Amino acid sequence: METITRRSMFALPWLAFGPLVRTASGTAAGRNRPNILYIMTDDHASQAISCYGSKVNQTPNLDRIAAQGMRMDRVFATNSICTPSRATILTGKYSHMNGVPVFNRFDGSQPTVAKMLQQAGFYTAMVGKWHLGSDPTGFDYWNILPGQGVYINPTLYDKEGSKVYQGYATDIIADISIDVLKNRPKDKPFFMMCHHKAPHREWTPDEKHRLMFANRHIPEPANLRDDYSGRTDALREQKQSVFRDLTRHDLKLTPPADLSGPALRQWMQTKPMEVEIEVDGVKKKLTGKELEAWKYQRYMQDYLACVQSVDDNVGRTLDWLDANGLRDNTVVIYSSDQGFFLGEHGLFDKRFMYDESLRMPFLVRWPGGIKPGSVSNAIGINCDFAPSFLDLAGLSVPGEMQGHSFVPLWKGKKPKDWRRSMYYRYYHDPGDHNTRAHYGVRTNTHKLIYFWKKDQWECYDLVADPQEMRNIYSDLKAQKIVASLKRELYRLKKELKDDDQFAESQPTDSSYVQPPPARKQ
Numbered sequence: 001m002e003t004i005t006r007r008s009m010f011a012l013p014w015l016a017f018g019p020l021v022r023t024a025s026g027t028a029a030g031r032n033r034p035n036i037l038y039i040m041t042d043d044h045a046s047q048a049i050s051c052y053g054s055k056v057n058q059t060p061n062l063d064r065i066a067a068q069g070m071r072m073d074r075v076f077a078t079n080s081i082c083t084p085s086r087a088t089i090l091t092g093k094y095s096h097m098n099g100v101p102v103f104n105r106f107d108g109s110q111p112t113v114a115k116m117l118q119q120a121g122f123y124t125a126m127v128g129k130w131h132l133g134s135d136p137t138g139f140d141y142w143n144i145l146p147g148q149g150v151y152i153n154p155t156l157y158d159k160e161g162s163k164v165y166q167g168y169a170t171d172i173i174a175d176i177s178i179d180v181l182k183n184r185p186k187d188k189p190f191f192m193m194c195h196h197k198a199p200h201r202e203w204t205p206d207e208k209h210r211l212m213f214a215n216r217h218i219p220e221p222a223n224l225r226d227d228y229s230g231r232t233d234a235l236r237e238q239k240q241s242v243f244r245d246l247t248r249h250d251l252k253l254t255p256p257a258d259l260s261g262p263a264l265r266q267w268m269q270t271k272p273m274e275v276e277i278e279v280d281g282v283k284k285k286l287t288g289k290e291l292e293a294w295k296y297q298r299y300m301q302d303y304l305a306c307v308q309s310v311d312d313n314v315g316r317t318l319d320w321l322d323a324n325g326l327r328d329n330t331v332v333i334y335s336s337d338q339g340f341f342l343g344e345h346g347l348f349d350k351r352f353m354y355d356e357s358l359r360m361p362f363l364v365r366w367p368g369g370i371k372p373g374s375v376s377n378a379i380g381i382n383c384d385f386a387p388s389f390l391d392l393a394g395l396s397v398p399g400e401m402q403g404h405s406f407v408p409l410w411k412g413k414k415p416k417d418w419r420r421s422m423y424y425r426y427y428h429d430p431g432d433h434n435t436r437a438h439y440g441v442r443t444n445t446h447k448l449i450y451f452w453k454k455d456q457w458e459c460y461d462l463v464a465d466p467q468e469m470r471n472i473y474s475d476l477k478a479q480k481i482v483a484s485l486k487r488e489l490y491r492l493k494k495e496l497k498d499d500d501q502f503a504e505s506q507p508t509d510s511s512y513v514q515p516p517p518a519r520k521q
């Protein structure tokens with residue numbers, strides 16, 4: 001019999017029914033291992049989820065997961081961008097250990113949590129946005145969007161080739177996921193990754209929700225017009241500004257009828273500084289502050305409408321589980337590959353280590369395992385997801401994984417030695433948005449950020465200044481805390497074996513689409 005690690009001890013509710021019996025291969029035999037349904041969206045900020053206190057929308061179905069389970073308030077991405085976060089979730093490792101610091105191709109021959117669960121007897125499935133440049137490995141079933149995929153009538157491809165699905169991506173990904181669960185082998189627990197495309201840029205809503213926010217005034221964040229005073233060059237140099245960098249395509253402006261081909265593409269990619277709109281049949285030209293305010297509303301209307309379809313479809317998926325006797329023995333997680341700026345600091349997109357981008361929503365329901373309505377403020381990172389899934393399966397966590405299982409936290413038993421700080425590193429510089437490379441440390445009370453190519457620092461007191469507006473790095477009275485954060489930063493960097501091997505990584509194109517193979521007849 002294999003020794004059960006201290007970490008996994010917390011995780012085994014079935015220990016009450018006797019010790020875990022493992023086969024020689026390490027496969028837990030016979031007991032009631034929970035199913036795992038991991039639902040993830042792309043770029044969904046916690047500020048747009050009502051159980052996180054959203055001021056801009058209501059998400060009753062996501063709130064249901066939190067009400068029936070736990071809301072985790074401090075789960076952070078270790079590199080806040082799509083492809084790297086996905087590689088980290090699969091491997092339990094930082095970007096510098098899994099080889100995906102930017103948008104490069106994921107080497108699917110490396111160990112992943114999907115392979116480990118598959119080997120341990122789980123039925124494994126992956127549906128929706130994969131975005132790792134190579135085909136999935138470790139899944140009994142997979143069906144994915146090529147690259148970013150599209151919102152309307154998307155193509156997905158599986159081992160047999162590609163197929164165009166009529167309809168809206170969020171509905172389709174939920175439909176396929178439910179179908180796969182219906183047809184799964186019933187003698188095995190399942191591990192499903194259901195990855196929605198929404199609400200990624202260019203934020204195309206479905207018809208049902210398109211006008212839902214059209215006539216509402218969406219409250220602006222207090223720091224929408226942040227003037228970046230006291231901060232380093234990075235905020236001034238970025239190209240992810242709501243006022244400056246949204247294109248005509250993002251704003252869904254109608255092109256002149258006579259444009260086509262490259263001229264049309266160029267028109268769509270232009271960032272307009274003057275827009276003509278029609279109000280009650282009267283044409284009106286918007287410029288300056290009026291245009292800026294309009295751009296924010298336009299951005300948020302579409303973003304939030306995309307989120308609403310996610311909320312509906314998560315509700316539909318939960319209803320299906322509940323109606324099919326899978327509620328009690330399925331751990332359901334809702335997360336996003338990173339956070340997103342909804343106008344905070346005047347930004348859209350992610351990348352920066354500021355909290356709105358750093359924080360991943362993380363909601364989890366596990367009847368019998370998690371007390372309904374729980375909240376955790378323990379610092380979690382996306383390296384923790386794979387260890388958590390393994391722990392749920394009664395498997396020990398390989399030493400090379402750099403995270404720790406959330407299961408003790410879910411069961412209300414925070415380990416005394418749980419982490420009190422997290423390390424972050426973003427490499428994709430300059431990239432589409434000219435976001436400067438940086439690394440840093442976040443504790444429960446402070447954040448220190450180092451833009452290493454610029455040799456510039458920012459430090460924030462998150463208790464006194466949760467919006468991260470006042471850089472205290474050079475304040476005389478902050479020197480003690482700055483020194484202690486630097487020590488912690490370099491301690492973590494060493495502990496996590498980040499020896500700067502990817503420090504000069506060059507960004508790759510984010511919009512690549514690997515051509516899906518033709519379907520075999």
Ligand code: CA
Pocket residue numbers: 042043081082337338
């Ligand atoms: Ca993303």
